[in-house]
Amino acid sequence: MTSAPGTQTDRELLRSSGALLLGGFLFTTVVTVLFHPGGNEDVHEDIFARYAASAAWEWVHFAQFVGVLAALSGLIVLYQVLRPLARRLSACAAGTTVATAAVWAVLQAVDGVTLKQAVDAWVAADGPERAIRLGDAEVVRWIEWGLQSYFRVTLGLALLLFGVTIVVTRAVAAWVGWVAALAGLVSVAIGVDVAYSGLESPFQAPAVPAFQVLTLVVGVGVLVSARADHARVAA
Known part of the structure; x- marks a missing residue:
């Protein structure tokens, strides 16, 4: 079934969806790039020292939590436009989005x-206890890997x-659906790679920025589709 959003409500929903997607992912990216410590992610003693020295660690992760939830909310708003056109397919998409939010919440609690707490305890420890504390921090890190992979x-x-739902229904410009599908495939590939390689690898180096660009394009595309549909109806 193919259709296009022709009501004022649909256009308002698309504008809200695009704003949440674009704003949420852009906010998260800016916070991460500017304030999140980085470096040799899989060299634990090096990166743990950077984490322990960060005074902004907790609020940065709360900000990331809010930003990604806002972006995921944009997908749920988009679901309201797609639901009348492809009930089952859109319901699967919305359900997977809810599951993603749940995994994200646990990931941020563990990471943030x-x-x-584990790396702070490691830095403060002396003697034999220091090696024990490092082992504790590494276990937490590996749990983070698992959550990051599934997220x-x-x-x-x-x-x-x-x-796929967008391409089938044409409720939004079809190219937006293809970009969203490509972003999804890249994200799945990154998740699988994290399970095997940790938080940095030759594959992730280009794949993560590419995914970020693709998600921003999806947000812009949803906004553009809302404006284009408004212009079509007005004409």
Whole structure:
């Protein structure tokens, strides 16, 4: 079934969806690039020292949490436009988005609170206790790897399902659906790579920035589709 949003409500929903997607992902990217410590992500003693020295660690992760939830909310708003046109497919996309939000919440709790406490305890320890504390921090880190892997996979599946739904229904410009599907596939690939390689690898180096660009394009595309449809109806 193909259709296009022709009501004022649909156009308002698309504008809200695009704003949430674009704003949420852009906000998260800016906060991460400017304030999140980085470096040798899989060289634990090096990166843990950077994390322990960060005074902004907790609020940065709260900000990331809010930003990604805003972007995921944009997908749920988009679901309201797609639901009348493809009930089952759009419901699967929305359900996967909810699962992604749940995994993201646990990931941020582990990364933003638990890991910070573990690395602080490691830095403060002396003697034999220091090696024990490092082992504790590494266990937390590996739990973060697992959550990061599944978050990337569930987010990718959500974007892929939304992309397919868009292409099928044409409720948004079809090219937006193809870009969303591509972003989803890249995210799934990153998630699988994290499970095997950790938080940095030759594949992730180009794939993560590419995914960020693709998600921003999807947000812009939804906004552009709302404006284009408004112009078509006005004409």
